[in-house]
Amino acid sequence: MSRLAQGGLIDRTRQLPFTFDGETLLGLAGDTLASALLANGRHLVGRSFKYHRPRGIMTAGSEEPNALVTITRGNHAIPNLRATTQELYRALDARSQNRFPSLDFDLLAVNDLLSPFFGAGFYYKTFMWPRSFWDRVYEPVIRRAAGLGELGTEPDDRLHDKGFAHCDLLVIGAGPAGLIAALAAGRAGLDVILADEDFLFGGRLNAERIHLDDQPGNEWAAGVVTELRQMDNVRLMGRTTVTGTYDGGIYGAVQRVADHLPAVPGNVPEQIFWRINARHSILATGAIEQPIIFPGNDRPGVMMAGAVRSYLNRFAVAAGRSVAIFSNNDTGHRTAADLQAAGVEVAAVIDTRPDAIPQGDYPLLSGAQVIGTRGRLRLREISVQTASGRRKLRADCLAVAGVWAPALHLSCHLGARPVWRDDINAFVPADGAVPGMRAAGAVAGHQTTRDTLKSGLAAARAVIAEHGRKAARIRLPHCSDGPTEGAPFWHVTKGKGRAWVDFQNDVTAKDIAQAHRENFRASEHLKRYTTLGMAPDQGKTANMAALALMAELQRRSIPEVGTTTFRPPYVPVSMAALGAHGAGKGFAPERLMPSDALARKHGAEFVELGLWQRPAWYPRPGETTWRESCDREACMVRETVGICDMTTLGKIDVQGRNAAEFLDRIYVNTMSKLAVGRTRYGVMLREDGFVMDDGTVARLGKRHFLLTSTTGAHDQVWRHLTFCAQVLWPDLDVQLCDVTEAWAQFAIAGPKARALLQRLTRADISNDAMPFMSWREVKLGKVFARLFRISYSGELGFELAVPAQYGPSLAEALEECARAKGGDWFGLEALNVLRLEKGFLTHAEIDGRVTLDDLGMARLMAGKDCIGKVMADRPALRAPDRMQLVGLKPAGASKLLLGGAHLFTPGDPVDREHDQGVITSQCFSPHLGHPIALALLRGGRGRIGQQILMHDHLRGVETLCEVCAPVFLDPEGGRMRG
């Protein structure tokens, strides 16, 4: 065991058993999986991406490149989780990845022996020829070898959620700078969100031995958190990583709500993906310690010094029995002091600076470098080059103390480039990189706790002032840490063997040199050629050393080489969180019609139309295909009576002194002449002259109209009408109201439609009192209803509308009356047959590319101006060879007509150049006994009586057709006028 006898922010009274690769181990409450593994002496936790090298825990945060594990939760295996951020819970079940058959002995480690062949660009150079191997050989092989963890194949039914939050100030990071900024802003009364990815607030204050006044840093942090928790205007979001910065003060954040719990209670989501709207933000994300590159630096046991201090001070875990420290700055010496204070042996401090002096009682090798490591699955020995020669040191852990690079990613997501500072050898966020964002603390280049606090307070004060509030006085505590000195030393050139730059993607210093030789010298080229800094790393631990190496090769400075682009997300976000509620029924809302329950009771088959769930047909016992049901329903309407829920039609109420004038400007035909009590078919155009939609207009009063729009086009029509009323003609007195969902509306169609209705109302609805295309108000019991004499089936037809709340009961009453007359419900398929037989249009025909004339309705165009009239008159839109609406019926042996199939002049090649048109809708007409279709055909009206060949390239069908008028039944309309 490597757990120290005392210290740490862990609960020694709560032991948590967990398993790693099947072996049961013990950790403590407050541990991460990584600290618990280290407490059990486990460094080796995974195999690397490409070479399957044994890898150990390197860091103590979300920048971890090595310790990626798969955790099983319930039935789900979740791959690629960082052991360094995963909180330990009872019975946590983790497995290592990318190894077979076991972590200690991995067959694909053979890749490591072949590594001379697997350098940068290997794939690009090797898998070129022959081309036929791309899909069948190379890709399957590479796919099998590539990747780390494996996703489960079962659907993920765990609950995830989306969250939306608004605040005056978002503080990102709860280290000293973030805490004091939140405190100041909270006391000033601002709405504050403080987000931190850790489950314990305090940042490095929890990991270092620093005193603020007479308090240990972690206790000071806990005190601030206690005060913040008592403020109603401050929201603390722990376990929450801000993952991206977006335009207009929007930040994405993923909150791990339940990842630390053995089981998810009740309705609690596993994770919430937040969209946070913040007027201001303070970036207090701290800094990430950067590796020094030396041969053998990827051996398990080689860790960042800051992580060694985290495990030591926060988790009371000694990362080794004998720890060597390789440092280019003073923090290496701080590490030694911390280890000695905890009773851990310090093998030596190897400081690259020749003038380094010991700051405690430990062996110091100044001006020295680590040039190699040994040990199969765990570090055993290091080789050191000193001024006087080489020597070997025994150590089971090597703490590497490098430069701390600001974690500035979020400041670059909108495209800003960071600024280089020579004095700290690091990039810092540019001023104004993100509107409303200020950087504070280590991310802004501050190094001591005191400076960090000061900058956090200053940033908060500036935000408070911009909100017009007064900042309360806050006294800064005295901090025990002083400034640290360091030298820019990035990599060791001596020694033998590979030196890793990007541990996650297995990129070595040699790969970078090779990329340079092969002229991939721009940082973006280097990144793509070597895969450096790609994937989850996103420039956390790999970028800086790589830039330093490139700068050396190019004999330029680091800022001249530049950085690559930082992109969201800062840490991996699961698709389940991003797509919360976006699967299955959550993908789109469902709109239900008033007769929905009734239709489901009858076992109707449904189809979705503009989000509406519409019955397609109502199967009856004995009917085995949809066509049987559809044919029966269509015949029923033509012979007796059928009812159909038409509530989905868009309904727009138009009122005002200028309502008639307004509609004249909207529709191609004249609505101002429509008499009260009458209804008229109307067509509206877009301003570019093409048809937008058709529907009916009923005049309810002198200044009151009701118009209908096609279900699928309603949003567009509504937008268009409001645009015309508010933007084009605000001087017209007209008020619009979308009443689509305020009215339930049913079609009653068939020879017995009138007889059916007379069972419901005593009103006179005879042909004289209520002729075709009229409407009147009728009373159904105590409910006033609107009855329209309109027909979409070509039969005697009515549409009956009642306020929506009466819809379900009217549906039941209609059903009873219809059945008494030998009728019943009919679905969308039958409706389609009925309208096709009559040549009525849907948006299969009105597809946005047809003109009024294409549809054979040019006569509707009145003399007045209307939207689209000028443009519809363009010569090309009047050309005689445009595609025009016609009917088609089979004329040869094949009777099959297929929607979407193209038309060709018989004898012509069936290719694009000879294309003559397309079938827009088709059905089987039970009344005619053969299929019929509507089509758009080049110069179609002049070809009536001629033959045309339907050729379906996809389905391999050819049918000879006769071109006919687009009305197949009752062209005089006697049936619907009767």
Next chain:
Amino acid sequence: MKLDCPLCGARDIREFHYQGAASLADRPDPDAPEAQQVFLDYVYMRDNPAGENRELWFHAHGCGAWLVATRNVTTHEFLSVRLAAAREAAP
């Protein structure tokens, strides 16, 4: 992003439908000579400024108001918003 609707206050941008340049508000006279050419420009031609742009936005999932907004298209910052139906203030 948020857009400050004069009727509803600052609302999430996803409540709004973006229609295009505000020049669409100035429908040409259909009886003017060369009306077809003028309408061609009106329907199809747009300026493409890298900077301030006057735009039409529709508060589709809100109050239903059409808005004229001035936006800097390089920063996405809204500089002003007014109701389209309100007459433009004299300069």
